[in-house]
Amino acid sequence: MGGGCRSSSRQPQVILVRQLLISLVLFILASADAEENQDNCTISECKHHGPAIRFPFRLKEDRQQSHCGYPGFELSCTANKETKLELPFSGAFLVKAIDYRSQLIETYDPQGCIIKRLLHLNFSTSPFHQTLSSDGNDYYDLIIILNCSSTELRGKAHRINCLEVSGYQVFAVHVLDDDWLSGYMPPPSCHKVRTISVPFSNHFLSHINDPDSSLLFGWKSPNCSYCNEKGKRCAFKNNTSTGSIWCLDIPTKGESGKQLLTGLTIGLILVEIAILTSITIYFVYNSKLDKEDQARIEKFLEDYQALRPTRYSYADIKRITNQFKEKLGQGGYGSVFKGKLSNEILVAVKVLNYSKGNGEEFINEVSTIGRIHHVNVVRLVGFCADGFRRALVYEFLPNESLEKFIFSKDANNPSLDSEKLMDIAMGIAKGIEYLHQGCDQRILHFDIKPHNILLDHNFNPKISDFGLAKLCSKDKSIVSMTAARGTMGYIAPEVFSRNFGNVSYKSDVYSFGMLLLEMVGGRKNIDTTVEKSSQAYFPEWIYNHLISQGEELKIRIAEDGDGKIERRLTIVALWCIQWYPVDRPSMKAVVQMLEGDAENLIMPPNPFASTTKTNTSGVNPKKPFHTGLTIIEE
Known part of the structure; x- marks a missing residue:
């Protein structure tokens, strides 16, 4: 009877300690998370009064964590402290300004030949797209690029100095409409290079040789315009590097330090209460864990042991495969059998032919896959190297191969x-x-x-x-x-x-x-x-x-x-x-x-x-x- 009373009377005390510890952990994690959300991803810039760099952009030189920027939005600083954007297959552009509310980035060519960059734009692996105007309405016209050995051109043509080579001049001709384009015939001394879209062609052509001419790139994802309109900043949820995004308040100066100090103070108080409560329970009851708790721990340890790469003997392999009863397939280096571990975990066991030259392959397999943990890489449960007998134990995949x-x-x-x-x-x-x-x-x-x-x-x-x-x-x-x-x-x-x-x-x-x-x-x-x-x-x-x-x-x-x-x-x-x-x-x-x-x-x-x-x-x-x-x- 006394044992039963002791067990029932101590249960609330154990629950109290657990609740205090859980509350402590959650509060400290929340405080750390708030601190990281507020201060870890800071606004950067390459030079004073340069473009402000914040989510979805991330400055690589600041060594910020990956969650501070969206994939594909990495920027860097040049030796002259200019902000640089690199587009795959299109090269590097220098950044003039970033409009986070309209989700636009204004760039220019470091060589001062923006028309050349228009000829080679490639957005196949980039989150950006070309935007012709900043008001959201992409009004554009067409121009024809001509390469000529002489200057016998009629009509409205603009010479492009930065594309010229010795003995040839390059011209841009404004296209009035599609009918004009289809009927246009260049002079015999010229051949057409390409037809491209340009913003406001009359204005663009009049400044075609201006080294300060710029291009506008826009992005649709991630959509942070709502956050910027509310005066907040955009970020990934829970400091991950993928997934959904949310809006965060922009902290004022000193606010983050105050939050951290408050969190640490309350955390220390909770730690002291938890320690005092634990000591009291220990001296009052001084008993071991319940048998139910101990059994649960033992089962966890057993499962954990089965999930980590383990070295098996050949006798273990025969037991796991039930004496190689169910064969799944045959390969060049051995046979594959279905097996079962003691805790009902199914596995696939590949028994290697020792007559084959598989020493290097076996070492490669164990040393390589044994260190890998990824959802799209098969998991190595264990291996066997018992004399000349070798086997590899993998997780069991019921649908077999893609082939x-x-x-x-x-x-x-x-x-x-x-x-x-x-x-x-x-x-x-x-x-x-x-x-x-x-x-x-x-x-x-x-x-x-x-x-x-x-x-x-x-x-x-x-x-x-x-x-x-x-x-x-x-x-x-x-x-x-x-x-x-x-x-x-x-x-x-x-x-x-x-x-x-x-x-x-x-x-x-x-x-x-x-x-x-x-x-x-x-x-x-x-x-x-x-x-x-x-x-x-x-x-x-x-x-x-x-x-x-x-x-x-x-x-x-x-x-x-x-x-x-x-x-x-x-x-x-x-x-x-x-x-x-x-x-x-x-x-x-x-x-x-x-x-x-x-x-x-x-x-x-x-x-x-x-x-x-x-x-x-x-x-x-x-x-x-x-x-x-x-x-x-x-």
Whole structure:
């Protein structure tokens, strides 16, 4: 009876201590969060009276955390303390002013030739778009750029000094209307370079040689105009670097320090109360934890032990797989079996063939994937290295590999719809981006293909099979290799021949591009069984139909689909499979292209004709590269 009374009378005391501790933790976290929200993301500028830099922009030199700016809105300072904006594929612009309420940024060319920058603008991977006026109404006209060997021009033409070269002059001619444009014939001594849109052409042309001429860029996302109209500032919720945004008060001078002092004072008082209460309970009751609490802790420790990478013996592997009862598949380096851990966690166990030369692959797999924690990378639960017996224990993914769903004609494996294809492509891209940028060392996979992309119960993709992976420092972009590695059809050209460039993380970008094309087409990139030989190399066939011949894709599109997703995936893929690594985007840029506005994506150059840059490789550009190259060993 006494034991029962003691247990029931002490329960309120335990609850009181827990409540005090929870309140303390929550209050300190809230105080720290308020302090960080108010003071951590400060307003910056490159020079006195320069453009104010705040969310969604972030000044890289201030070393602010990533949540202080929106992705793609990074600014930097030049040696002359000018504010600089760099646009992918378009170069650097200097910033005159930023209008946060209208969401406009005014830029100018550091070389003083703004018309040249208009000819090369590319917003395919940028959150910005060109705005022709600051009042929200984009009134514009057209001008024709002419390159002439003489000055025999009639009509209203303006000479452009900064575009001229020896023996030639460049002129801009105002286009009055579409009919005039279609009927305009330049003089014999001139040829048309391009037709472009300009703001208020009469005013623009009259100042075309003015080095202070500027361009306006606008942005739609994130939309912080509401916050600015209310006199507040915009920020990510809960100091994250993605997700939704909210409005915060702009703190007055000294307010943040006062909040911190108040929070610390109340926090110390709560700590003292909690300590005194805990000491009182300890001396009054002086008992152990309830058996129920102890059992709960033991179960947590058991589950935690099962979730971290563990070294198993071969006897453990046989027990986990129930004596290798259920086989899931067969690969080049061993067999895969379904298994179960003691706490009902399902796993997939890959038992390696010791007769194969898998020592390096085993070390790569354990050392590489054992340090990775990402939603789009398969998790290594444990491994076995028991004498010559080796095995790898992964999390179990019920939908197996992506290959089963994009190549199979089996009715039991239905084709994935367009939205799911986009989700899978985005997940794979983010997983590869994490391997390249998210770890202490850059991880190059070298074997990205549908067979190595596994799908969980919700069809979320996870990158697997790191047997060919290499680790390198982030500050070194070139990788030393003694022989080509990977799977035919997905290997980048530079892995075979250094005539195309050095091996780097761009080799994974090429493999990802080939994987995207197979996802869109539902067939292998190289298929000798097709009726027409022109369709045997699928990437070239799809480029000719999508780009050269201007035809829409008619593959893998559902009855109610419009093909926009397939078209976007195809354009991104063709950017990724450019023959030369320097022409391919990084995986960060690929993710931005997949997430951005599809209308801003531009067509890539023809990757199958780019080999005309050099004839040293001896490769016919009309054929896949691996049919005409021999492996070069360093």
